[in-house]
Amino acid sequence: MNILSKFNLTSRIVFLVSLLGALAVIITVYSLASLRAVDRDYRALLNQDARASLLISAAMLDLSDASHLVLSVLTEQEVADMRQTQQQLAVVMEDFDDKLATIAPLVSNASHQLSLIRQQERALFEQANAVIDSAARWRGDRALTIIHQEFDPTLQSIRQNMDVLRSRTVNNFNSTSEALSATTRATMVNTAAAFTLALILVIGLSAYISLTQISRPIKQLTRTMNRLSLRDYACPIDHTERQDEVGSMAKALEVFRDNMQRADRLEREALIDAENRRISQQLIDLTEAMPGAVFQLRVNPDGEQRFQFLSGKASRYIGDAAFDASHSGLRLDRIRVDKSPEHTRAMERLISQSLNQLCPLDMEMEVETETQRFWLKTLASARKTSDGAILLNGIWLDTSEAKAQAQALETAKEQAEQAAKAKSDFLATMSHEIRTPMNAILGFAELVLKHPLEQRQREHMEKLVRSGQHLLGIINDILDFSKIDGKHLTVERIPFSPQQLLDDTREMLGDKARDKGLQLEFEPASALPNLIGDPLRIYQILLNYTNNAIKFSEHGIITLRLELQQVAGEGTCLYGEVEDQGIGLSKQEQAKLFAPFQQADTSITRRYGGTGLGLAISRSLSELMDGDVGVRSTPGKGSCFWFRVQVGIAAPDTPLTISSPTPPQADPGLNGLRVLLVDDNQVNRLVAKEFLHEAGILVDEVEDGYDAVQQLTQNSQRKYDAVLMDVMMPGLDGLSATRILRQNTRLYKLPIIAMSANASQEDEKKSLQAGMNVHLAKPIDQHLLWRTLSRLCLGNVADIPSRRPPAPEAEDSASVLDPLPLETLKQLVSTERFISMLAMLSADCIKRGERFRVLGDAADPQTLSREAHDLISTAGHSGLRKLEQSARTLKSELENAPDETVLKKLCMTIYQNAMTSVATLETYFGVRS
Numbered sequence: 050m051n052i053l054s055k056f057n058l059t060s061r062i063v064f065l066v067s068l069l070g071a072l073a074v075i076i077t078v079y080s081l082a083s084l085r086a087v088d089r090d091y092r093a094l095l096n097q098d099a100r101a102s103l104l105i106s107a108a109m110l111d112l113s114d115a116s117h118l119v120l121s122v123l124t125e126q127e128v129a130d131m132r133q134t135q136q137q138l139a140v141v142m143e144d145f146d147d148k149l150a151t152i153a154p155l156v157s158n159a160s161h162q163l164s165l166i167r168q169q170e171r172a173l174f175e176q177a178n179a180v181i182d183s184a185a186r187w188r189g190d191r192a193l194t195i196i197h198q199e200f201d202p203t204l205q206s207i208r209q210n211m212d213v214l215r216s217r218t219v220n221n222f223n224s225t226s227e228a229l230s231a232t233t234r235a236t237m238v239n240t241a242a243a244f245t246l247a248l249i250l251v252i253g254l255s256a257y258i259s260l261t262q263i264s265r266p267i268k269q270l271t272r273t274m275n276r277l278s279l280r281d282y283a284c285p286i287d288h289t290e291r292q293d294e295v296g297s298m299a300k301a302l303e304v305f306r307d308n309m310q311r312a313d314r315l316e317r318e319a320l321i322d323a324e325n326r327r328i329s330q331q332l333i334d335l336t337e338a339m340p341g342a343v344f345q346l347r348v349n350p351d352g353e354q355r356f357q358f359l360s361g362k363a364s365r366y367i368g369d370a371a372f373d374a375s376h377s378g379l380r381l382d383r384i385r386v387d388k389s390p391e392h393t394r395a396m397e398r399l400i401s402q403s404l405n406q407l408c409p410l411d412m413e414m415e416v417e418t419e420t421q422r423f424w425l426k427t428l429a430s431a432r433k434t435s436d437g438a439i440l441l442n443g444i445w446l447d448t449s450e451a452k453a454q455a456q457a458l459e460t461a462k463e464q465a466e467q468a469a470k471a472k473s474d475f476l477a478t479m480s481h482e483i484r485t486p487m488n489a490i491l492g493f494a495e496l497v498l499k500h501p502l503e504q505r506q507r508e509h510m511e512k513l514v515r516s517g518q519h520l521l522g523i524i525n526d527i528l529d530f531s532k533i534d535g536k537h538l539t540v541e542r543i544p545f546s547p548q549q550l551l552d553d554t555r556e557m558l559g560d561k562a563r564d565k566g567l568q569l570e571f572e573p574a575s576a577l578p579n580l581i582g583d584p585l586r587i588y589q590i591l592l593n594y595t596n597n598a599i600k601f602s603e604h605g606i607i608t609l610r611l612e613l614q615q616v617a618g619e620g621t622c623l624y625g626e627v628e629d630q631g632i633g634l635s636k637q638e639q640a641k642l643f644a645p646f647q648q649a650d651t652s653i654t655r656r657y658g659g660t661g662l663g664l665a666i667s668r669s670l671s672e673l674m675d676g677d678v679g680v681r682s683t684p685g686k687g688s689c690f691w692f693r694v695q696v697g698i699a700a701p702d703t704p705l706t707i708s709s710p711t712p713p714q715a716d717p718g719l720n721g722l723r724v725l726l727v728d729d730n731q732v733n734r735l736v737a738k739e740f741l742h743e744a745g746i747l748v749d750e751v752e753d754g755y756d757a758v759q760q761l762t763q764n765s766q767r768k769y770d771a772v773l774m775d776v777m778m779p780g781l782d783g784l785s786a787t788r789i790l791r792q793n794t795r796l797y798k799l800p801i802i803a804m805s806a807n808a809s810q811e812d813e814k815k816s817l818q819a820g821m822n823v824h825l826a827k828p829i830d831q832h833l834l835w836r837t838l839s840r841l842c843l844g845n846v847a848d849i850p851s852r853r854p855p856a857p858e859a860e861d862s863a864s865v866l867d868p869l870p871l872e873t874l875k876q877l878v879s880t881e882r883f884i885s886m887l888a889m890l891s892a893d894c895i896k897r898g899e900r901f902r903v904l905g906d907a908a909d910p911q912t913l914s915r916e917a918h919d920l921i922s923t924a925g926h927s928g929l930r931k932l933e934q935s936a937r938t939l940k941s942e943l944e945n946a947p948d949e950t951v952l953k954k955l956c957m958t959i960y961q962n963a964m965t966s967v968a969t970l971e972t973y974f975g976v977r978s
Contacts, residue, residue, distance in 0.1 A: 345358040423447050568606045579698075586674065593664065602631035727752075754782055758781070790820070812824065
């Protein structure tokens with residue numbers, strides 16, 4: 050077919066017709082030759098076998114004639130006749146020989162038989178002559194004997210041989226005739242088959258050529274033409290290599306496709322050019338509309354820097370700095386105000402980091418052009434080109450206004466912090482100034498009540514105690530509200546009994562209600578199961594509600610109720626309400642009732658007293674426990690204040706902490722202990738000394754921190770079991786004195802108890818940070834003081850002098866500590882060894898935290914990196930997750946060369962996490978080193 054592809058279609062058709070004619074001629078020649086050969090063979094058959102058969106028959110007649118002649122001799126009377134018959138017999142025999150001679154070449158493969166027949170013929174003629182001779186001699190008997198014994202057997206044998214020869218000739222004729230007939234028929238069949246095959250071949254070849262060389266290519270080209278009309282130029286064009294009409298069509302179609310592609314490309318290029326012009330104009334418009342100047346800086350591999358694009362506003366921001374011969378690039382050395390080496394290195398570090406890591410660039414500098422001085426911020430992204438250069442695409446922004454706003458915000462923040470600090474200082478001062486005399490008032494009143502008094506005197510003293518406790522309650526309300534307002538107050542979730550809350554409320558306020566002639570009723574909560582929540586805060590809400598009900602009721606019944614509710618989306622809730630029959634509230638009064646420092650009106654304040662904080666605190670406490678508060682009231686008929694807080698159901702066998710109705714007694718083990726009492730207020734020392742003497746504790750007194758340090762460090766002959774340290778003292782205050790004492794290894798574990806009129810959480814945190822063990826707020830609770838001394842001085846393990854802020858109550862210990870490594874260690878060593886190792890770990894964490902706090906001020910990257918590396922190992926092996934992560938954060942930031950502010954902040958974070966980790970260790974393992 051490859052040969053045919055070189056010819057055109059007309060030549061292929063002529064070829065097919067010629068092929069058909071040539072096949073017809075070949076078949077005809079073959080038929081004629083075959084028939085001619087058959088005719089030749091027929092002629093030869095007739096000329097040989099038929100003639101031979103006739104000659105054999107004639108020869109056999111000659112034999113018959115010879116036999117008749119021999120027999121006729123016996124009937125003849127004359128010898129002459131007998132001799133004449135003998136001559137006739139010789140003629141017959143001669144004819145017989147001639148016929149044999151003629152037959153010999155006509156019959157193939159019969160020479161042997163013919164030789165035998167000749168021999169028999171000669172013998173027969175000799176016998177015939179012998180018969181004739183015997184008859185001529187009148188020896189008839191002899192002649193008959195020869196005839197019967199010799200002539201007839203010989204004649205019969207010749208005849209048999211002649212019959213065999215004739216039969217062979219006839220059989221050969223018949224077989225040859227049949228073969229020639231078969232040849233004739235085969236020739237006719239072959240001729241017909243050849244004509245049929247030739248016709249099929251030519252027709253098949255014609256169909257194949259028509260399909261593969263004409264029809265199918267034309268269809269393919271037609272489909273290609275359709276796809277090209279749809280601008281599908283990816284389709285291939287076949288048959289272009291052919292030299293016929295189809296190849297010409299394919300080449301023409303290829304030219305058509307190329308022309309269409311060229312036309313489309315030109316059209317697209319025209320559209321792209323138009324779109325590029327439109328986009329370019331848009332970009333120009335956008336860059337002009339943007340608040341800053343857009344630039345593109347190319348940094349070649351050899352370090353050369355060139356601005357490839359600058360928007361129209363660039364001159365307003367950087368002037369002609371872009372064309373600076375020094376090629377300072379984004380450093381803008383010509384207009385940069387701060388050209389110090391440190392600032393230059395810092396900018397180079399940021400630019401190099403962006404170029405090396407292909408990360409965004411963000412830097413800010415103060416610049417000064419010919420017309421203005423302002424802060425310029427550079428924001429850019431880096432991209433590497435195929436030739437190895439780096440393109441920085443970015444924008445310059447004037448951040449002077451943002452800087453001013455940030456400065457204003459910083460100033461406002463500082464002012465707010467100063468205001469908050471002033472508020473805190475005011476509350477602390479107010480608490481201190483009120484609690485200091487209150488400590489003396491309540492302390493002496495309680496001491497007086499311990500002695501025999503007249504009834505009227507006892508009533509006066511009890512009123513004095515109640516008034517002092519009321520004033521103390523007001524102070525505590527203000528401090529609680531301050532904690533809530535500063536979001537420093539958290540709630541706990543422990544098992545508790547709802548009935549116990551009602552019993553405690555009855556015990557606390559029952560006498561007060563009876564004094565006013567009110568009936569205090571409690572709907573039993575014994576049917577309620579034990580719950581999980583914050584019983585102290587719930588009890589505080591109940592006390593606030595019940596106190597208000599007693600305060601604003603002159604008669605009637607006050608009812609307290611508790612019940613469980615299932616609230617959609619909230620789960621199990623404890624619902625409580627306090628219902629009274631007091632003065633009631635209007636709708637307007639109810640609307641502002643739960644706001645801070647608010648009461649129904651000022652006349653209520655004058656008549657009933659109070660700060661207006663109780664309900665606001667109750668609302669905040671309820672919200673901390675994912676709950677709510679509210680009131681239902683009718684003026685003149687009474688009010689029903691309610692709250693709802695989320696709780697859990699405790700397991701039936703969960704142990705509960707039940708308050709004892711009888712006041713605790715001093716631990717007998719306290720008798721004989723010696724403590725150092727440090728307080729600048731003589732009255733406070735007197736009250737505390739009386740409390741301590743009642744428990745049998747020996748007391749030494751000093752008036753300030755200097756005397757306490759001297760007494761403890763220089764008087765080694767007297768051993769103290771604890772120190773009661775006032776915080777605010779002239780000269781050396783209690784916090785500073787404690788820090789000095791904790792530096793003395795001999796006094797490192799000496800229990801130091803802070804006694805301060807400042808009772809805020811921040812004050813407690815400062816005390817613990819300084820190294821004090823416990824912070825007790827004034828007025829001092831005698832029983833709490835006893836319990837604290839018993840725990841610190843008589844326990845099996847001394848309490849840790851903590852140099853850290855207390856761990857935040859809401860801290861998730863799982864994020865701070867992974868206990869598995871230490872739990873594994875606990876299983877491998879003895880309890881004493883584990884406690885010792887835990888103490889060493891805690892001390893190491895405290896020491897490292899203090900070191901990072903100090904290093905944060907020095908900002909030495911090399912030392913910080915080494916310390917962070919060591920801390921990662923220690924914290925990681927101990928399971929202190931948060932401490933390890935903060936150390937990793939510092940080490941990672943050190944690789945990016947942060948400024949000193951960031952380093953100091955990260956060091957302080959490590960310090961705080963170290964202290965939190967120690968507190969979590971102690972809480973989790975229940976051991977204090």
